[in-house]
Amino acid sequence: MTTVTATSPGTGRWKSPVRTRALVTRAGFLGPFYTAFALFFLLPIGFAIYESLLSQRRIGGVFGRPIEVFSGLRQFGAVFSDPQFWSGIKTVALYVCIQVPLMATVGVTLALLLDVTAPRLARVFRTSYFVPFAVSTVVATILWGTLYTPGSSPLSEFHINIDFLSHNLVLPAIVNIGIWEWGGFNVVLMTTALTSIPTEIYDSARVDGASRWAMAWHIKLPLIRPTIVMSMVLTIIGTMQLFTEPQIMAQISDSIPTYYTPNMFAYYQISADNYSFAAAISVTLALVGLVLSFTFIRLTRRRTY
Amino acid sequence: MPLGKTRRRLIGAAALIPLLVTTPVNGPLQSASAQAGLRPQANLNPCPKQTGKVNITFWTWEGPPSAIQHIVNEFNATHPDIHVNVDQVTPGFSGGYEKSFNALRAGKAPDVDMIEYYELPNFRFVNGLYNAAGCPAMKNVAKQFPGYINSEDSVGEPGAIYAVPEDIEPLAMFYRKDIFAKYNLPVPATWAQYQSDALALKTDTNGTVKMADMNANDYRLLVGLDWQAGAMPFQYTGTGFTYDMDSSAAQTVANYWESLIKDGVIDTAAGFTTPPEYITWNNGTVATQIGPDYLTGFFKGQAPAAAGDWAVAPIPQWAAGDHSDGEAGGSATAIMAGTKHPYADAVFADWFGDNYPVQVQLYAGQVLSGANSYLNNPAVIDTANPYFGGQAPMSVFRTMVNDVNTNFQWAPNMTTVFSDLQDNLQSAFNGSSTIEQAFVTTQNQAAANLRSLGVTVYTK
Numbered sequence: 231m232t233t234v235t236a237t238s239p240g241t242g243r244w245k246s247p248v249r250t251r252a253l254v255t256r257a258g259f260l261g262p263f264y265t266a267f268a269l270f271f272l273l274p275i276g277f278a279i280y281e282s283l284l285s286q287r288r289i290g291g292v293f294g295r296p297i298e299v300f301s302g303l304r305q306f307g308a309v310f311s312d313p314q315f316w317s318g319i320k321t322v323a324l325y326v327c328i329q330v331p332l333m334a335t336v337g338v339t340l341a342l343l344l345d346v347t348a349p350r351l352a353r354v355f356r357t358s359y360f361v362p363f364a365v366s367t368v369v370a371t372i373l374w375g376t377l378y379t380p381g382s383s384p385l386s387e388f389h390i391n392i393d394f395l396s397h398n399l400v401l402p403a404i405v406n407i408g409i410w411e412w413g414g415f416n417v418v419l420m421t422t423a424l425t426s427i428p429t430e431i432y433d434s435a436r437v438d439g440a441s442r443w444a445m446a447w448h449i450k451l452p453l454i455r456p457t458i459v460m461s462m463v464l465t466i467i468g469t470m471q472l473f474t475e476p477q478i479m480a481q482i483s484d485s486i487p488t489y490y491t492p493n494m495f496a497y498y499q500i501s502a503d504n505y506s507f508a509a510a511i512s513v514t515l516a517l518v519g520l521v522l523s524f525t526f527i528r529l530t531r532r533r534t535y
Numbered sequence: 536m537p538l539g540k541t542r543r544r545l546i547g548a549a550a551l552i553p554l555l556v557t558t559p560v561n562g563p564l565q566s567a568s569a570q571a572g573l574r575p576q577a578n579l580n581p582c583p584k585q586t587g588k589v590n591i592t593f594w595t596w597e598g599p600p601s602a603i604q605h606i607v608n609e610f611n612a613t614h615p616d617i618h619v620n621v622d623q624v625t626p627g628f629s630g631g632y633e634k635s636f637n638a639l640r641a642g643k644a645p646d647v648d649m650i651e652y653y654e655l656p657n658f659r660f661v662n663g664l665y666n667a668a669g670c671p672a673m674k675n676v677a678k679q680f681p682g683y684i685n686s687e688d689s690v691g692e693p694g695a696i697y698a699v700p701e702d703i704e705p706l707a708m709f710y711r712k713d714i715f716a717k718y719n720l721p722v723p724a725t726w727a728q729y730q731s732d733a734l735a736l737k738t739d740t741n742g743t744v745k746m747a748d749m750n751a752n753d754y755r756l757l758v759g760l761d762w763q764a765g766a767m768p769f770q771y772t773g774t775g776f777t778y779d780m781d782s783s784a785a786q787t788v789a790n791y792w793e794s795l796i797k798d799g800v801i802d803t804a805a806g807f808t809t810p811p812e813y814i815t816w817n818n819g820t821v822a823t824q825i826g827p828d829y830l831t832g833f834f835k836g837q838a839p840a841a842a843g844d845w846a847v848a849p850i851p852q853w854a855a856g857d858h859s860d861g862e863a864g865g866s867a868t869a870i871m872a873g874t875k876h877p878y879a880d881a882v883f884a885d886w887f888g889d890n891y892p893v894q895v896q897l898y899a900g901q902v903l904s905g906a907n908s909y910l911n912n913p914a915v916i917d918t919a920n921p922y923f924g925g926q927a928p929m930s931v932f933r934t935m936v937n938d939v940n941t942n943f944q945w946a947p948n949m950t951t952v953f954s955d956l957q958d959n960l961q962s963a964f965n966g967s968s969t970i971e972q973a974f975v976t977t978q979n980q981a982a983a984n985l986r987s988l989g990v991t992v993y994t995k
Contacts, residue, residue: 288989291774292947293659293691296989308987380804381814397965481629484751484806484965487958500633501950502984503661505640 275516281509282306298506305510314489315511319518321401322472322491326522328405330465334458336409337416342446344417345424356421359414367411371478374407379482395483404475412468416461423457424450459530463523470519473497579669582877589876590618591646591883594635596626597701597866610886617879619647627651628755632950639663639872646874647884651866652687653755653945653953655698658869659690660947664697665870670881673699679889680905683941688867691771691944698869699884700905704827705860705935706759709834712846712924714744714822722848726791729823729851733800736822745802745821749792751960752806754953755863756825757792757970761785762861762943764853768974769946775991776947780978781971782995787853789971796964803964813837816845825850827863828932832901835922842921847928849935860938865905903932910936947990952981 285301288294309315340359344352362370376382378394385392394403427450435445451458473493480486489495492515499508597603600623607621622645625631632654638644639661650658658664667673673696677685680700688698708723715722715732718739723729733746749756761768766784770777779785795801802821805812808830815821816838824830834845850860868884870877889906909915910933917927946952959973959980968976982992 286988292771292776292990293656294774295662379810381811482809484804484961487961488954489958497633498951498954500636501657501954502948503636503657503988504984507987 278509278512281506282513284506286503286506296503305506306514308507309510309514314487314495315492317487318489318492318495322470325401325405325472325491326466326469328401329408329469330462332405332409333413333416333465334462336413337420337461338451338454338458340413340417341420341424342450344421345450346442346446356414356417359417361414362411363415365411367407367474368478370407370411371475374403374410375479375482378403378479395479395485397485400476400479400483400485404472404479407475408469412465416465419457419461420454423454427453455532459527463526466522466526467519470515470522580666580877582667582670582881584671584878585616585876588616588618589879590620591874591876591879593619593621593647593649593868593883594624594631594645595621595649596624596631597649598623606887606890610883610890614882614886617882619883627654628953632657636661636663642873644871644873646871646876646880648869648871649701649866650698650869651864652684652700652862653949655687655690655867655869656945656947657949659697663872664690665872665874665877665880666692666695666697667870667877667881667884668694668696670878672878672881672885676885676888679885679907681907681910681936683939683943684865684867684905686941687945698867699888701866701868701888702829702902703905703910703936704829704862704865704903705932705939706756706763706825706827706850706863707928707931707935708848708850709824709826709830709845710848711819711822711841711844713844714819723851724849725855726851726853730791730795730798733795733822734798737798737800742799743820745815746795746800747823747825748802748805748807748812748815748821749796750803750806750964751957752809754956754960756807757788757960758956759827759861759863760788760792760825762940763850763859764788764861765859765940767943768978769944769952771944772993775993776985777993777995778946778978778982779995780974785974786971789969789974793963793970808833817841819844827865828903828929829864829901831920831923831928835901843924846923846926847931849931858938859940860935861943862939903929903936946981946985948981948985948988951984952977955980 282305283300283302284298285304286296287299288296340355344356347355365373377384380386380391380393380395383394393399431449431453432445435449440448471493472491476486476490477494477497480488480490488498492511496508496511496515499505499511593607595603603621603623607619611618624634627635627650632650635644635648635650635658639658644663655664676688676696676699681703684700684703688700689695690697710722714720714736718736720732720735721728723732729746736744736746758768761780761784764784764787766779766782766788768778768780768782768785770779792801796803802815805815805821807826812821813833816824816834817840819841831847835842838845852859868887870880870884874880888904889908904910916929916933918929919925919927920929956973956977959968959976960970962968963970963973978994982994985992
């Protein structure tokens with residue numbers, strides 16, 4: 231195989247066909263990805279941004295003909311001045327602040343514990359933690375919803391009547407569903423990171439007299455730090471888009487309005503025929519997510535990388 | 536020298552651009568006369584008879600699915616040149632309407648869709664309905680159904696027919712005749728009597744048996760009760776729209792139920808057609824249920840343990856001797872904009888309205904068809920229902936049909952109004968607000984939404 235270097239001198243006329251073939255090869259491999267990226271990622275985002283700059287006017291009375299006109303940042307003004315939007319942001323902010331550290335703690339703690347357990351037993355536990363991941367969010371919410379409803383909850387057999395669907399408990403109830411569903415995934419993630427630590431480090435630590443607790447705290451945790459950070463960023467992005475659980479629980483709980491999360495708020499604009507308002511909400515949410523993720527990564531960055 | 540082929544093609548394409556720019560974003564152009572808003576139509580939409588066999592799609596959430604398929608099969612068998620493909624969809628109020636709105640936007644709407652009466656103006660608002668008044672099958676619709684549901688299907692446009700009625704849902708009172716007999720309570724004919732019955736029941740049972748279930752999920756019922764009280768919360772005024780959700784009639788209703796809640800005779804943990812409510816129907820912890828006729832099917836399916844204990848009576852009145860009622864629910868078979876087979880759609884919609892419950896024995900006695908042929912047929916109306924201890928509930932509902940106030944109108948953004956109302960009622964029922972305040976807040980939010988869509992809105 232001839233390798234073509236752009237600066238090879240004296241190969242003038244022979245360079246072009248080989249380089250073209252290299253370019254074509256590159257395009258052939260990258261092309262499908264970039265086509266899909268453009269079609270399913272860039273195009274919808276571009277359309278959403280375009281849609282968020284429009285608003286509706288009517289000609290001919292209430293049932294007249296609607297037309298879309300360009301209105302600049304008007305929809306964004308409407309979004310930022312809507313108390314329902316801010317209520318949704320507050321709910322999701324609270325959810326992020328609870329869910330993200332909790333999810334990381336659960337994942338890391340269980341992974342560390344499994345790391346020092348007998349391998350066969352560890353595998354059984356790991357699999358059982360992971361099984362809920364295979365359950366769809368919709369099914370998980372319906373399942374837990376039945377357990378939460380005071381009438382059908384098994385707790386009522388023991389005369390413990392806690393209303394998990396009430397105003398104060400519904401958010402912790404949703405957090406619980408999330409931990410149950412994705413906790414196992416985080417455990418697997420952390421375990422994979424832990425297994426990539428060379429075992430010589432543990433040997434030398436043991437020689438230095440380190441206890442298992444000290445090894446976990448001073449060796450394992452720092453070395454899987456990048457994985458923990460990545461997992462938390464993924465959790466932030468996911469939790470910000472909270473939609474499915476409250477959407478389904480709204481059918482059994484009286485404490486979930488249609489604007490409970492920004493995603494739900496955007497969804498309900500369809501029936502209000504306010505597609506451009508929904509687009510503005512989505513764009514705002516995406517920008518907030520972008521800012522949050524980048525800030526988080528910067529804050530947790532260390533000089534070593 | 537003649538233009539090259541490519542250049543000619545490009546110029547041809549460029550000539551189409553003005554068309555793309557001026558076509559409204561929201562779907563096919565409505566006929567010119569329909570733009571007039573409330574003025575009667577001068578020109579009807581053309582409705583040519585199709586040649587050959589056509590396939591039309593029908594979206595519905597009516598159930599059970601096997602029964603609906605059976606009805607559709609019968610239509611297909613008796614109408615060889617029309618084939619209906621029926622699709623079961625999510626109920627409109629649970630997200631099905633969003634699906635229909637999206638489908639309209641994408642140009643992929645069905646030919647015929649099941650839409651509740653209150654939602655028809657919302658669909659007309661987004662130019663999603665097709666006026667089929669010019670279709671031969673619609674000629675006798677006015678005679679086939681009671682006047683006011685026909686006018687609901689005209690959506691404020693005299694002479695228009697956007698949908699054909701399916702069922703009719705006036706309100707009545709379901710009550711536990713065994714509980715009323717046990718505590719010697721008279722069946723209330725007025726709301727004042729209803730309240731004193733409720734208080735007596737509370738004393739007699741130490742508060743274990745409540746008079747009614749109600750919470751934020753009862754938003755449609757509350758609007759129906761406003762309707763009964765003579766309120767007109769939604770009014771078309773000239774080229775604009777007025778919200779009047781805090782009228783004196785609405786306040787009477789709101790304050791009445793607020794006082795019942797304060798009296799402690801309402802179970803606020805059980806909302807309209809939710810599992811906690813079915814539990815109260817079953818185990819005798821609630822004595823009445825105000826509701827429309829389709830609840831008869833719900834009682835049978837969800838409260839089997841109480842079979843024979845429930846009965847139906849006319850809804851209590853505000854003044855003794857009054858005859859006034861409202862509706863909560865009811866759907867029509869609507870013909871959607873962009874359909875390519877309006878003639879066939881009209882034939883099916885009309886046939887379905889006249890035939891659907893009568894054909895299916897499962898359904899007889901569980902819902903009140905809007906068709907006059909059904910309403911005026913004692914053999915069907917007076918059928919005893921074993922669940923209700925041999926009473927024929929539909930004969931009670933039949934008399935209520937005559938009492939429904941006929942000038943009630945629905946807003947062009949009822950989906951938003953109802954979802955805002957449901958949200959705001961949550962505060963009312965958890966004690967941080969009142970029912971009246973919920974209506975006022977909803978009015979302001981709905982007005983803001985309608986204004987942002989370019990309509991002139993007034994609020995009273």
